Amino acid sequence: MTDRTTVVVITHNRRDELERTLHAMTALPDAAPIILADNGSGDGSADMVEAEFPEVTVLRLPRNLGATARNLAVERVTTPYVAFCDDDTVWQPGALTTAADVLDRYPGLATVTGRCLVAPSLAEDPLTPELRYSPVVGPDWMPGPTLLGIMAGLTMIRCRAFREVGGFEPRMWLGGEEELLALDLAAAGWWMCWREDVVIHHRPSQVRDARRRRQLGIRNTLWTLWLRRPVRSALRRSVQILRSAPADRYTVLAVAEAARSAPWVVRNRAVVPAAVEAGLLALEDSQVRSTARRYVG
Known part of the structure; x- marks a missing residue:
């Protein structure tokens, strides 16, 4: 090795x-x-x-x-x-x-x-x-x-x-x-x-700020969507993710953090090839139904 x-x-x-x-x-x-x-x-x-x-x-x-x-x-x-x-x-x-x-x-x-x-x-x-x-x-x-x-x-x-x-x-x-x-x-x-x-x-560590981690997870997921997915897919998945997240200040902060970086997103946006997007579309149903993807920390 x-x-x-x-x-x-x-x-x-x-x-x-x-x-x-x-x-x-x-x-x-x-x-x-x-x-x-x-x-x-x-x-x-x-x-x-x-x-x-x-x-x-x-x-x-x-x-x-x-x-x-x-x-x-x-x-x-x-x-x-x-x-x-x-x-x-x-x-x-x-x-x-x-x-x-x-x-x-x-x-x-x-x-x-x-x-x-x-x-x-x-x-x-x-x-x-x-x-x-x-x-x-x-x-x-x-x-x-x-x-x-x-x-x-x-x-x-x-x-x-x-x-x-x-x-x-x-x-x-x-x-x-x-x-x-x-x-x-x-x-x-x-x-x-x-x-x-x-x-x-x-063995999940207990030494973590779960709410901040959730905030970062939402922000980073939104960034990934906006950076790499076609507009329609990015909007649809953004709505799905935010609907599944608690309506609290950490979700609001995540969206605000993501939105403030709009100029950076625009400069670095590169939509994935059609074959990759087809795979992402195939994954959406299981992702929407997944309990493991709930932003509840």
Whole structure:
């Protein structure tokens, strides 16, 4: 694995959870080199890692850059693949190897997203049925259901594809930031798949501002729609999303944040190809009915 994959972990002020995650990731039978991007933690996370996990490369960032920290970490990656891992997720034994094997075998594939089991019960993440039964049509060679969206902490990605599309958009910071990346990969001709046999455990952190995260999720979803979807689709999905969100100040703030960036959206708007839009249309019914996509935090 040292020649094929590097694991990139991002963290911010979650020292205990990070320590637990690194203990598990470094003990894997197929463990890979790890780069930790510390988003300006003030709880001694970076010091702890350097003391307890000398094999982990620590990238100390001056402030919380959100998902942009992954971009900076990938700049240091020399392997062909990178597996993203959050400080509250753990790839299970064999998962890194299986994902890398799939990417080796299919050069047109940009990402492999795994099956998420939520601790402590290890029930499947509620979003799993959307991935397992994805209606998106892919080529005959696809080694799993074809996706038009990924979950970063569950995904191994081909570094060449990641760099080709510019990685994560810094403005989005964190919260649904993967949607835009996935659409840009698809627009560039890359494919993404889900695999049942790539298993990741997720123990959702309690150290988070759920309402702010919801606000960012709504804002980033609106931005993605306005940046990449045809006008009619963007308007329809925007209405659907806002109808499903609580009518509170956080939703209002999300819309206001998104609207204030209208000049940036206009400058960077690039509608996806018709084939990608057809896949997005096929996904809409399951997305509208999904309880996992309710902005209720």
